[in-house]
Structures are given as C-alpha cells and as structure tokens.
Amino acid sequence: MTAFSNPYVHDNGHLLEKKTSKLIKEKNDRYLQTSEQPVIIVKTVNRVDHLTPKKLNKYKRTVFIVVGSANKKRNVQIYSSKDLHGAFTADVRGTIIRSQSNQLRSNNKKEFNRGLRxxxxxxxxxxxxxxxxxxxxxxxxxxxxxQLSHPRRLALPIALCLVIVIGGLMYFFRNNLHLKK
Structure with missing residues (x-):
C-alpha cells in the first residue's frame, strides 16, 4: 500500500474530493482503535442500478455508502451488514439520504461532496x-x-396547513352559530 491509498474509498466514478476521502480515512482509522472495529466504506461506480455490494452478507460491522453515477444522474444508497441492520433500518437510511437529496443530486462536485460528507x-x-x-x-x-430527525422543510408547510384548517373550522362554526340564532 502506498501512503495515498485508502482501503475505505473505492472511487471508480471519480466523484470524491480529497476532503471527503480524508474524512472517511480519519474516521475509519479511529474505528480501528475500538474493540468492535466497525467500517464505513464509500464506493462510487459508473452505473445507477445494481449498487448492492458483492458478498454483502459476508461482511461484519460494515456500512457501505454506494454512489452510482451515469449520464448526469446519481443514485446514493446505504447498505449495512446483518449485524447493523437494527441501527440502519430502511427508515434511517431513507431519512439520511432524503435529508441531503438536493446536494446529492447536484452536478456541482463541491456541493455533491458536501452532501456525501x-x-x-x-x-x-x-x-x-x-x-x-x-x-x-x-x-x-x-x-x-x-434536523435529520425533524426536517425543517416539512415544518413550515405543516404549520401553514394547520393554520388554514383551524381558520376554516373557526369560520365555519361562527357562520353556523349565527345562522341558528
């Protein structure tokens, strides 16, 4: 291995910045100091389908973040080994990816890497x-x-809908009470 190789990054799609690769390496190096030694591997591939890592069921304490890229389309998926399925449920994985969907779809490399980080x-x-x-x-x-557990994007529309519904109910009941008298 050379000083520049990173076993946690497989950038076949050439999408990752040095800052992103450095973050991945440093965090995984910290994990090597623990007794469980979990690993997060980031892979980029030149396709947007069939992203499941090969032999996923043979890994232990491993999370894969796989980025598929083809024809200016991107698909980011999170996969985990069986022992981490409890922590990485479908809801958790979906919430993480949805929280950064705008940046992950971006064709701007800096913005995409910010979302990926x-x-x-x-x-x-x-x-x-x-x-x-x-x-x-x-x-x-x-x-x-x-922000991840309660995205702000939904807070304002939900609040506005509640105000409209309550206002409509108040208007309806006031008019009905005046008509009955």
Whole structure:
C-alpha cells in the first residue's frame, strides 16, 4: 500500500474530493482503535442500478455508502451488514439520504461532496450511538441530528396547513352559530 491509498474509498466514478476521502480515512482509522472495529466504506461506480455490494452478507460491522453515477444522474444508497441492520433500518437510511437529496443530486462536485460528507457523518453517528462510542468531531452536531430527525422543510408547510384548517373550522362554526340564532 502506498501512503495515498485508502482501503475505505473505492472511487471508480471519480466523484470524491480529497476532503471527503480524508474524512472517511480519519474516521475509519479511529474505528480501528475500538474493540468492535466497525467500517464505513464509500464506493462510487459508473452505473445507477445494481449498487448492492458483492458478498454483502459476508461482511461484519460494515456500512457501505454506494454512489452510482451515469449520464448526469446519481443514485446514493446505504447498505449495512446483518449485524447493523437494527441501527440502519430502511427508515434511517431513507431519512439520511432524503435529508441531503438536493446536494446529492447536484452536478456541482463541491456541493455533491458536501452532501456525501453529511451522509457519511450521519452513518458514523449512527454507528457511534449503536456501539455507545463517545461522539467526536467527525459526528453530526446536535443541531444536525435534530434536523435529520425533524426536517425543517416539512415544518413550515405543516404549520401553514394547520393554520388554514383551524381558520376554516373557526369560520365555519361562527357562520353556523349565527345562522341558528
């Protein structure tokens, strides 16, 4: 292995920046210091379907973030080994990816990598919580975790709908009470 090789990054699609690769390597190096030694591997491939890693069921304590890219389309998927299925349920994986959907779809390499780093950090935070590791600088902040569990994008539309429904009910009951008198 050379000094520049990174066993946790397989960038066949040439999408990753050095900052992203460095984050992946540093967090995985920290995991090597633990007794469980979980691993997060990031792969980029030149297709948008059939992204499931080969021999996934043979891995232990491993999470894959697979990025498929072809014809300016991108598909990001999170896969986990069987022992981490409890932490990485379909809802958790979907929420993580949906939270960064705009950046992950971007053709701008910097914006895409910003979204991918967030996805990686969210996966690392999930692993840290699963194994009860102390959170570090590579994990999501409490504000980012709150945003992940309660996306702000939905808060305003839901609040507006509630105001409209309550206002409509108040108007309806006022008019009906005045007509009965």
């Amino acid at each position: 967030f996805v990686f950090r969210a996966c690392a935070t999930t692993i840290d919580q699963r194994y009860q590791y102390a959170l570090d600088k590579y994990d999501l902040s409490s504000e980012e975790r709150a």
